[in-house]
Amino acid sequence: MNELPAGTNRERGLHLLAEMLRIRQFEGRCAELYGAGRIRGFMHLYDGEEAVAVGVMQVLEKDDAVVSTYREHGHAIARGIAMGPLMAEMYGKRTGCSGGRGGSMHIFDAATRFYGGNAIVGGGLPLAVGLALAEKMRGGRGVAACFFGEGAAAEGEFHESLNLAALWKLPVVFLCENNLYAMGTALARSESQTDIHAKAAAYGVRAMAVDGMDVFAVEAATRAAAEVARAGQGPALLELRTYRFRAHSMFDTQLYRDKAEVEEWRKHGPLISLTTRLKAAGLMTEEDFQRIERDADAEVQAAVDFAEQSDWEPVEDLARHVYAEVRPQ
């Protein structure tokens, strides 16, 4: 087990744990609500990968942009999108953070510069390149943080985007969440080179593999990558090695992997790992943990109440926003 980084204090440790637990509890409730028919469509849970979102978001600043995937609840919560509008979006209610039009796979929020869960694998990478291009042309110091899974590395858009971002020295931080399975296809069954970060090197992009189960490791690597990007030295890529504990989506019967493999990974899960370390270091008691869990559950319950009580968009508004209502300045 990794040691806590030197100087980790109680406040910091509890904050990181609370952030991860908020995601875990939110999604646990989402799974129940899916079973109860309150949430429909495709829903992809982040269970097991929380250290990635939370570690990354410790580094991002207000003016940075985030581009995400269809497995983005964790990114959205850690980025600071309020849980109420997020849960309302899961329901498809008009108070949802995308106005109810996107659902689980398409979370958007202008206030936090969250440019969406993109449900086309690899489809978000070119957008992140463009967001970074705009930032660079305006002389800003923001970065575009772009999440994608290891499956996206097989898409042309991955290669085109890495090349273009490196060629133009754009401030993109490419964040590859390598959870080893592209839906049901194991990495080694689809890639001739299974070290994703090695692919980035071919484009002159600074890249490294990171233990994606360790929130501190993720944060440190992201900080270094973002600094490079902010300094005008071009993009960086992190291959964040992680694992999803649950099925790909709610329809997945998981014929492609052994239960034992899942159980083995669960032993090293990001929450268990941090909880054990904080307790061992005397920075957290069982009471602390229970209080954090209660707070998260209360926040989730309030979000569910908000979603339940929210209205549906009137059918008369069906065609709203197909074209922009306001001219952007």
Add this chain to the structure above:
Amino acid sequence: MTPSTGTRITYREAVKQGIREALSSDPRVFLMGEDVGKYGGCFAVSKGLLDEFGEERIRDTPLSESAFVGAGIGAAMAGMRPIVEVMTVNFSLLALDQIVNNAATLCHMSGGQFPVPVVIRMATGAGRQLAAQHSHSLEVWYAHVPGLRVVAPATIDDARGMLRPALECPDPVIIFEPISLYNMEGELTAAAASTDLSHARVHRPGRDVTLVTYGASLWRCVAAAEELAGNGIEAEIVDLRSLRPLDDATILASVVKTRRVVIVDEGWRTCSLSAEVAMRIVEQGFYDLDAAIARVCSEEVPIPYPKHLEDAALPSQARIVAAVRGMMKQVQ
């Protein structure tokens, strides 16, 4: 009559003037695409602009249609006003994911939070013996998609004037420039600076039959109308200009006047723009028609290389004249 500025220029120069004006008047505007800089543009549209505006604003891209079109979409969402040039509509299929799954959906899917004010220009159509991977007219693929606006400038004025309203429009706008028109010369009128984006236009008034068309086929219709006029048949020509949205009112007003319609479309007939226009006329003006609607479209073949076969595949003056004559015979 629209007042003339007295300048005769090519379609190519008209497009360039529009781009130059946009770059000069708005610091958010930049041009990017394959060979737009050092090479001067595949069709020489942007020749000289790199020297004038510099590398930051005239950006040569790798041959990565998906990445640079997507980058245009991202930059537009972040407040820039990119003009993305894709060499031809045939190559734009490599960026179809970005255009259809992102540009067209993000405003709606984000509940209006992220409009996408990107302009994507691309050359289209046949007539230069470039064979089946450089000659197709796939405008209807994009005109099919809610969230996009699609325009087809066919005149010198529109080539010059449609870019500005396209850049001011908060929605993604796709501009189709016919390859065969770049060398066409014509007079630039004073109206060019304020061209609108969504209306069809009666290019030539007439009383006997309406020719509905767009793009390069406009000029085939003009030639056909002149020939028909020699036989006492006065054709009215409606230049669609905007392929999405379609301007039903202008089309129907002409149908009410002439009661006969021939639609001329360089796309293939099956599932074409001509099919959509015809159905709208049937839905809204069936009882105003004195004859069945006729269509002149490209033959259902990949456009071939040799001149005689390419010509035979495309709508032509002769085929348009024959369609009109057949229709006039039918109703007399």
